[in-house]
Amino acid sequence: MQAEMSFLIDSNVVIAAEPFNxxxxxxxxxxxxxxxxxAEHGHRVYVHPATLDDLQETTDPKHRAQNIAAYGKYAALGELPLPQQVLDVFPTPRSSNDERDARILAALDAGAVHFLVTNDQKxxxxxxxxxHEPAVLRPTEAAQQLAAWHPDAPPPPPSVEEIKTYELDAAQPIFDSLRADYNPGFDGWIGKVKKESSIRRAWVVRADDGRYEALAIVKMRDNHPTKPSEVAIKLSTFKVDDLSAGRRLGELLLKAVLRWAHEEPGRPSEIFVEVNASxxxxxxxxxxxxFTEVATKHGNPDEQVWLKxxxxPPGAALDGLEHHVAYGPPALRAGQPIFVIPIIPKWYEDLFPDAEVLGPSGAVPLAWTDPDPKAHxxxxxxxxLCHSPxxxxxxxxTLLFYRSQGGVKGDGAIVAVGVAEQSLRSGDPIETxxxxxxxxxxxxxxxxxxxKDGKEVLTILFRHDRFVVPSWTVDVLKANKVLRGHPQSVTRVSNPEGVAWVESQLNVWR
Known part of the structure; x- marks a missing residue:
């Protein structure tokens, strides 16, 4: 099957594709x-007449002529009526930019294309x-996803390394922007960070050549940004190198920080970060x-304070997904449906390359599993994705991922936990x-x-909550009435005793 996908690009993408002077x-x-x-794989790239209108407003006449010529290289969609649901996401009255954006969104909303590629935040x-969150891609995401979709030799995902702050290499290129931001105080700041290794934690993701691709530094206790008498964890540095954009290293790094916070005894109950408004x-x-924006930094209105x-708190009453997003990962809510999701070793390796344990046989990947897990x-x-009915x-x-035996007797076990966001069962590959x-x-x-052969596929979008260490074998699951035997397909845990056991093991919020 050659799945032909269609992408709508906006003016910023058109301009970026064409060097000027x-x-x-x-x-x-x-x-x-x-x-x-x-182009290599036969996917279609479209522009919209609203983009032409935008490009015609380019101030420089030579640049304007080039942009219009660039627009002409692409097939253009036709205009569509503006439905009310599209107009509802814009202010009243609408500016000329809003009108152009509404015309583009009308095409996406009508299904004229599969994806919109834009770097325009609004x-x-x-x-x-x-x-349409699944259909909106930044250019970096579009490039990364197509590379994953048509793989040659996908690189293995990196791992997060916790280091002492005095081990930080301040000459790394990832510090260049921080050096400019702190100028002339960078050397004093990094020197202080290194000396405070007893009250700070640091994590890095390294490339093969040792270059820092991502970096996080926390101060374990700092003055709370909105409650003068209290303390909070300060995420003082959180940065992904520009060359590594689109590889989800920010999520990988955040998982490490939040996992540390979950396991750190006596830590404050909130974490904050200061972010430039731009x-x-x-x-x-x-x-x-x-994270939610709670304040601006005292004396610097361009610095926003974001808090998680x-x-x-007592009386928290968010639903299962909202609870997880607000307080986790890890964070689970009691009373949610619980499903066991069987997953073969290959897909387990790809989905959870940072697993702490693979099953009762240990932490060594099985010989036939993919040695180059994918970056996602x-x-x-x-x-x-699976064939479950x-x-x-x-x-x-709550999703309990059961890693199947993979030919190793007794190796099947529940190894990871997720929280469902959305699901779809479809026989249409394009929907999947x-x-x-x-x-x-x-x-x-x-x-x-x-x-293949018209089979339907169940797609489950989820958020990874935690790993189960030690993992739960089938014997343990049977003894606690979670399962009756080896799961062959997605199975809901229906026995009240099994539900209660799972929730007690995962320490869910009640």
């Missing part, structure tokens, strides 16, 4: 990669408000994982792709094989 746009490398992969947010992408990232609560295993937000997994459900593309570890060939 020898000057390359910042997005040019990833846009070029996306365009090349789309356009992205409005598309998400319309319910960092829209980081704002979106933080909001996705339960780690311990649910880094993420907190994941997708799993189950029609629907309700949002907020549309829902899972942003998060998938599955290639085009994988999806084609799953849909």
């Amino acid at each position: 020898g000057q390359l746009e910042e997005l040019q490398p990833v846009v070029s990669s996306f365009m090349r992969l789309a 356009l992205r947010r409005r598309a998400i408000r319309l319910g 960092k829209d992408r980081l704002h979106d990232f933080l909001a996705d994982f339960g 609560v780690l311990d649910p 295993g880094n993420a907190i937000r994941k997708a799993y 189950t029609k629907n997994i309700p949002s907020g459900s 792709i549309g829902l899972s593309f942003k998060r998938t570890v599955y290639s085009e060939a994988d999806v084609a094989d799953l849909h």
Whole structure:
């Protein structure tokens, strides 16, 4: 199966694809990669007449002529009526920019294309408000996803390394922007961080050549940003190298920080980070994982303070998914449906490459599993595809991932826990792709094989909550009335005693 997908690009992507006067746009490398992969594999890239209207407002006449010529290289969609649900995500009265964006969103909302590729934060947010989050891609995401979709030799995902702050290498390129921000005080700041290794923690993700690809530093106790008499954890540095954008290293790093916070005895119950008001992408990232903007930094209105609560307050009454996003990972809510999800070793390796344990046989990958897990295993937000006849997994459900034996007798066990976001059972490969593309570890060939002979596929979007250490074997599950035997398909835990046992083991919030 050649799944032909369609992408709508906006004016910023059109401009980035075309150097002007020898000057390359910042997005040019990833846009070029996306365009090349789309062309190589027969995917369609469209523009919209609203983009032409935008390009015609380019001030410089030579640049305007080039932009209009660039627009002409692409097939254009037709205009569609503006439905009320699209207009509802815009203010009244609408500006000319709003009108153009509404016309683009009308095309996405009508299903004229499968994906919208844009780096425009307002356009992205409005598309998400319309319910099209799976279909909105940044250029970096589009390039990375097409590379994963048509793999040559996907690199293994990196691991997070916790180091002492005095071991930090301040000459690493990832510090260059911080050096500029702190100028002339960077040396004093990094010197202080190194000396305070007893009250700080640091995590890095390294490339093969030793370069820091991502970095996080926390101060274990700092003055609370909004409660003068209290303390909170300060996430003082959180940065992913620009060259590594799109590989979900931010999620990988955040998992490490939150896992540490969950296990750290006596730590404060809230964590905060100060973010420059111009960092829209980081704002979106933080909001996705339960941080909320609570204040601006005293004396510096350009610095916003974002806060996440780690311990649910008394009386917290969010539903299962909202509870997990607000307080986790890990964080589970009592009373949610519980499903056991069987997963073969290969897909387990791809989805959970940072696993602490694979099963009763130990932590060594089985010989036939993929030695190069795909980068989306880094993420907190994941997708799993299977042939289960189950029609629907309700949002907020607790998912228990059962790693099947894989030929090793007695090795089957529940090894990981997730929280369901959304599910879809479909016989249409394009529907499967549309829902899972942003998060998938599955290639085009994988999806084609799953849909072979018209088979329906259940797509489950979920958030990784934690690993189960030690894992729960079938004998343990049977003894506690969670399962009656080895699960062959997605199975709901229905026995009240089994439900109670699972919730007690996972220390769910009641």
